[in-house]
Amino acid sequence: MMQNAVGTLRISLVALACAALAMPVRAQAPGSVGEPAISAYGKEFFAGVAPANAYDMVLRLPGFAIIEAVADVRGYSAAQGNVLIDGAHPASKREDTGQLLKRIPAASVERIELIRSGASGIDMAGHPVLANVIRRRDAVTEAALEAGFVASPDGWIAPSAQLEYGRRWEGRALDLALAFAPALDDDSGRGRICTFLPDGALIDKRRTDTRALKDEGEISASWRQPVAGGRLTLTGAVRSERARTDTRIGAADSGDPDEIIDEGEDLLEAEVGARYVRQIGKRTTLEAVASQRLGWLDAEERSREGGDSENFAQRTDTGESIGRIDLTHEWSETWSLSASLEGAFNFLESDTRLEEDGMPVFLPGSDVRIEERRFEAAAGASWRFAERWMAEAGLRVEDSAISQTGDSPLKRRFTYPKPRVALRWEADARNQLRLSLSREVGQLDFEDFVASASLDSGVVTAGNAELAPDKSWRLAAAWEHRFPTDAAITLRWTHDAISDAVDRVLVTAADGEVFDAPGNIGDGQRDTLAFDLSAPLDRFGFNGAHLRSSMLWRRSRVTDPTTGQRRSISKEKPVEASVSLTQDLPALRMHWGIGFDHIAERESKYRFDEISRESEDSGWTVFIERRIGQRWRVRAEATDIGGRDFREIRQKYDGPRSSSPIEEVERRDRNSPGYFSLSFRRSTGG
Template sequence: MPLIPLYAPPPAPVVAAPQTGLIAYPPVFFASSGAANAFEMLLRLPGFVIDGGEQVRGFGGAAGNVLIDGRRPSTKSDDIEEVLRRIPAGKVERVELIRGGAPGVDMQGKSVVVNVVRKAGGGRRGLVAMANGVVVKDGRSIPSYRLEASGDQDGRTWEASLRQGRGIDDGAGGGPGVRTDAAGRVLSRSDIRSQGDGWQTTATAAYELPVAGGRFRINGRLFTDRFRTDETQTFTVPTAGFQQSRSRSPETEAELGGRFVRSVGSKSEIELIGLRQTEDEAYRESFAPPVGPSSEFGVQQRSSESVGRVILRVRRSEQLSWEAGGEAALNKLNSATRFSENGAAIPLPAADVQVREKRAEAFVNVTWRPSPKFQVEGSLKQEASKISSDGDVALAKALAFTKPRLAVSWTPKDGSQVRLRLERIVGQLDFDAFVAEAALNQGQVTAGNPDLNPETAWVAEAAFERRLSWGATGVVTLRHFRLSNVVDVGPVFSGDGSVFDNPANIGPGTKAELQATITLPFDRLPIRILRVKGAQLRGDTTWRRSRVTDPTTGEMRTISGLRHLEWEAHFTHDLPQWKLTWGVDAFGAWREAYFRSSNKELVKLRTYVTGFVEYRPKPNLQLRAELQNATSRGLRVTRYLYDGPRGAAPLAAINDRHLQFGPMVWFRVRRTFG
């Protein structure tokens, strides 16, 4: 039994479909860029920025804004960028940009999604890619390789991939460390040298075939990482000395998932999803200062997640569709933490915990298009969970939340669209917040807190999109969040009277976001003198503001870790006559602030710029050279230390670390087969 389409695609690949909310881009639209896979195609899509989804438990809440053949990938741990990279450009029939929704399309709670529609059949394909980079400052080599293969025959498809490579921490590096008192007098001065890297391996496989009148797909992923960081500080003031810290963080992740889809009658289908994830992770850090006690911190964690999800979709007509379903999940975490000074154990709150969570969610979504100009999407979700903790903290609690959503889009004329959304969202408790963590080289230990409640918010969103006839696209989006149970940092007292910081609910708050996205093709600019054939500029900027009451000082401040400004810009110039593409990618500087009971930390990262040149001597061969971090972006961390609680105690010292990483030079070769 063939599967029915859940939405009505345009009758033929077109670049515009007036007042339907759906624009289809055929492969020829991306041909001049030489895109080799679906990911590179989406990078050229006007007015769209890939959202990989949230790293949360469960399947429904982790959705991004990319569909494959009208459905989400049946994996959580596999990054959407990697999923798209494994779809060759020759396998893509068209790319559909769906704005505001369309009957039968699972918008996954997003205002805009992309659907990558693949061609049927096509035989076998393969890819071999090799790369090597060099860290200019220290000469470290960064080798990596990728192998991919896929096939499609007689309704059965399969794919497999293997990636290995060395990952580099560009937040490490070398630079000065200075500690001053409140009056600016230098208390200590040092030269910092740090390196962070690790060898990563990722293997994936999937197989899909017809089963019982539908289609069944099974997929698996295995990931390992052996990351290490080493740091040495050489002091010159007040006296000569050395300080060393080392950390090791081996990690192994495994996932097995499956999906079955089958038509039920002529207007509906049922979808079943199941997956199982496990993660084993350890973190060990040792710290030896020039004066004072040495310390060690270690944590061993094993977590697992089992999820089952069922969805019934019904498309009543071209204008009306609905879906209903439910999801159940079981999550577990076992964590053991140790902290010692000079070999003597120091007790930490919530050091050893075992957490178990049972979650269930029922939902119904309705999409209605009363006229070609209007689209209405409404959904209602009911979530219930039970969390229990054993070990150092024994507790059990039940939580329940109702999550309504209403989204309306209006397309007054071709090229313009207004989108409105009102939704209640419920954050998910991060199991990492339940256990202690440390950064000993900065004198920081954070306790765990299993007794957190999820952060909730009412979100109001308004977006305006304009697509001009000569190809330029702009989208402006404004969001306002009314927050409850904000998860931030608060003080906690251990059994021996020591004071630690831990994740805590600190009350209500607000957050506002203004996002602007623009795509500007230069070949049809209204100003003739500025026209450059094959050139394009894409940019995305987000401004954020927030307010919350500080639990230590009682004053209003921003939420910890919130970046006030983020931006990125991408310029590409395609020269097909020379088989070349060159470009520049820039990721803007950002700043984060963290507020703890007796210190405040500012983290700053400068603008990151990469230049590249691609040469395609043959359609199946690509050579690429990159200069990454051309601006030598560095990480600067400034900590303001107080003699007691902030707001009541005087400023005692300021620690400033400014590490410069430097550029990296990369060379890549990619060869496709089939």
Template sequence: MLIVHVLAQAAVAASPAPANQGVTSYPASFFANQQPANAAEMLDRVPGFVLDTGDSVRGFEGAAGNVIIDGRRPASKTDDLEQILRRIPASRVERIDIIRGGAPGIDMQGKTVIANVVRKAGGGLTGLVAVAQNHTADGRTALAARAEAQGEFGPRKWDLGFYAGKGIDDGYGQGEAIRRYADGRPTVTADLDQEGDLLDWQGTGTFETPLLGGVARMNGRVSERKYKFDEDFRILAPAPALEESDEMFHENDAELGVNYTRSLNARTAIELVGLRQDGTFDIVSRFAAGPATSTFELDRETTETIGRAVLKYRHDDRLSFEGGGEFAVNELESASRLFVNGVDQDLPAADVQVKEERGEAFVKATWRPISAWTVDSSLRYETSTISSDGDVVLEKTLHYWKPRVSVTWDALKQTQFRFRVEREVGQLNFDDFVASSRFSSGGGVTAGNPDLNPEQAWVAEAAVEQRFWGSGSVLMAFRHYELKDVVDRGPVFGPAGEVFDRPENIGDGTKDELALEASIPFDRVGLKGLLLRGEVTKRWSEVTDPTTLEKREISRLEPLEWEAGLTQDLPRQRINLGVNVFGGFRERYYRYNVVETVKFSTYVHPFIEWKPRPDIHIRFEAPNVTGRGVRRTIVSYPGPRNAGGPPAMEHRDVKAPQMWYVRVRKTFGG
């Protein structure tokens, strides 16, 4: 489970430079009291900024995060943006520029706020080694190690990184379950024991050099992940029995990318991007209840090849243009099998080969008519041809116009209003094209569906940000989505009349979001170095259920999520400490015969970091000190939910084990 840690900014040694044409600069001295180790930790302390690492989609344009480095986006997709930032030592950062709403010459990448990490020129060899241990209350231990190095020789720059370690899935634990049937069978009570563990390693490298009058930056990444999940469902009544589920997957990825930029004259520049990704994914999922067994197997290979060219023209400090195009070829080969009691079953879309050829042309413009107003706009045209062979034979071509206009108004020196209207077109997830399984909690097998259309939305957004006390900010935003071709769940029939759940386009819908973000320093009231930071998002959604034809919310969408962090910097003691609170949330999944609700309870995560020397950081965390609870409610019908049959109901209550984490990091150079 992905956990977003909110590590807030504390007292400042210097104030940020005043905003100039939508850009606020934070020099290295702004972060001196916190002694951050890298660019990611510096961004954690920038008021009003929340890191967005981008989307896991095909193509390059739509996968962008909200951080650029030296004015350019990293030519990588599989290398996590936060990890890239963690490999930039704080000693190498000259300043961080926050661009709100847009600025001439800056590609906002579809975001309303982005950060530009500007590195210092020159510098010798720097790097770090770090070791960490995570220990759980149930006796498991996970060790990890990381090594990184960066350097320069003349105008050339390089960096290398390697990580290897074990991870513990904090969404599982021990608990109990109760299963009630509507057909008169006795109630089942059981104990639950769940574990999920990950083995992971990855190597990364980049090299930057002058080339043909410009600058070329090459990056490479290789990684391997092995994950194992086990569940024992020990039935206590009405008679002792055991249901076992286990799942294992093995994933390999490799990526090679290059970014080339060159100034043609004082106003014009070109940017070229090339990228290639290859990946394999194998999974084996098993379920056993006495003599009854089910086994699902999947083998998948994917490739992606991207070429991109952009021409940039900056007329002056008030007006700039960009134009260009991108072409991507994605291929997937997938083979899946389902065995029930050892007998091979017919499974829709079991063996498929999918190819997508996708092109996009775009023009962008940023205009500042007067100093208080900025207009950032773009028009993109996307076309894609998707073909499928194997069990599903089809070919279709899709075309979409994607306009966007964002307007920013600096009403007062510290007050900014932002407005956005955009047509968003989601990308089809190749995972939806192929079958998958989830035997634990009764999920069963999900069929694939290569004949999906991407979800589309007209989005209107309004936001206001108020900055105060030098390093404080409050942001409120409202977004409304008019949705088309919503991707959710629906039934499909197998060759022998079997019914399977699968991804489906279920029609139109709406979604609304109200978000509040705040960063409040307490220096002005005498509590130097103390800062409260948090965010909360409320969502509403509505679609028509394809089974019952009734209105309901969109599957997987969390109606409410929030988190908050309180931190204290003690520079004289060389200590940073704090506590993060992650709010409980709910997710609901609708299938043709099942409604599953998952509720995660609020949990608390304290930490303390001590820096006995500038080059040594020792950090201790209690990631789940309160013991996170997870309640899963599965309502299962004997057939489609609209057929009138009484459902069975199962409640599962699991408490994740408490954890203790310690890390020692040694930096060198710089």
């Protein structure tokens, strides 16, 4: 069945490409700086900060913040980020945009364009602003080697390395990268677990010690060349991730054994992709994309406490095949049209096993295979009906067929129209107002169909084959103000009227045992207010300094399926905020910065028999980077040295929360040790 779907996608792409090649062609450089919707920033704009790469340059763009592609979203239409390379989105949605930009030396960048909605011939992918990194076209060969280490104050240390090679000549480009990166997860740390009766009396106190390590490796290659008047980009990547977590929970009484929990997770992922972009005549752009991704995950968790044991194992295979074609046409100076067609085949096959003292425990959704055939057609138009006014309208129609086999067989089909209308007003050269109304449809997470367990917290979750995607009508408004000093502020408000909200529900297994699972809980609403600030501080006497701040306030309301009371949606954070300050010191050939994130973050989770509230202290990172000669850079960075505190309070009920009293309250406190790193980078060519 998978081969049939892949074959259909291939045939469609070949037919579309052949039709495009038969059209008359007039090649054009990506992007145009003559349009009012596009602002160009050449090398002179960045000259004072001596950037090392395109990433440093993009961070300096006024009023722009990088939005990564959403790797876990199936398909391309809702997954693309807000950064273009030579006029096209990266061929892989799983490529980290920041890392991709860091591989482009600053000397290779001709200019960077800020593209606002309304620019002709540009697919904005739902973003109000895009950054387009235009590279030099002259022949050049570049290479870089970076090596260093990451270490923690508690004694852990591991090496890191990265190798890059790039060559461009006569419209062709070859890029190769090899990287290895270790990480100390912030689940690491020492702490304690205290258990109380409802009246506050302490009944148990245990110490915990956790070490969570992760090693990530990646090999990637990209080839670009002219083909039939357009640009063909081929990509391939192999990624691996190895995670190990060891936890020891001390016994309450000195004579009792400790609980020891070992977790291991190995992920291997392979991906190949192709993207073809071609200018057809003066006013039409064709873009075709095809990709294939496969992933293999093995995970195991074991818990031992004296003579008692629990084991959870999971084997999951995933895959995604995508074919997509986009056409944009500039009908006139005031009208622009677009159309797209996308087909995708996705699958997930998972086998999970839970054993308690050697005896198997049945979990709904423990042995499943899920397949999805998804098609989406879209059409849209933008109209500049006055000098400062722009209107956009579009319609996407999604058709998805999902089948599940295994212990919970089920077949379903969903068809959703997703209209969108937007209005933009350029009040003057520095103020812009945006207003939009759209129909949004969430995407089912295949992991919600599969059973899972966390032995250290004692939480077991069943899969739910009957889960449906959430839908909402979204009203959004934004105001953007740009100052003469290249500072910018953006204020955004969004209101979602939700139906079929996805949260947590109670499910009953065939043997009558009840489990918590993801499920639909009815209607709800969400309001979000976001504020972004980007400002150079030279006018305040802080030469070469730049301040960035992002703050978001969120409030959601749904009806709890267990108690019938109103509450927020599980796992949604009411506040998210970050602040960073950087400064360039050209005379010292140095660049330094400090950032604070996770400010005031907290979240609540609602299960049928438990309420969990998690919070964490703000995190911080400070770095300093120095150029040595023309080829060397050394960078030192420290994150949360001295530790960062995490807290979790779990109210456990003796049955459903609607009819059962609180049995006990558990509080978990943990201090994560933080880490520091040192790296040396040597570049050649350019």
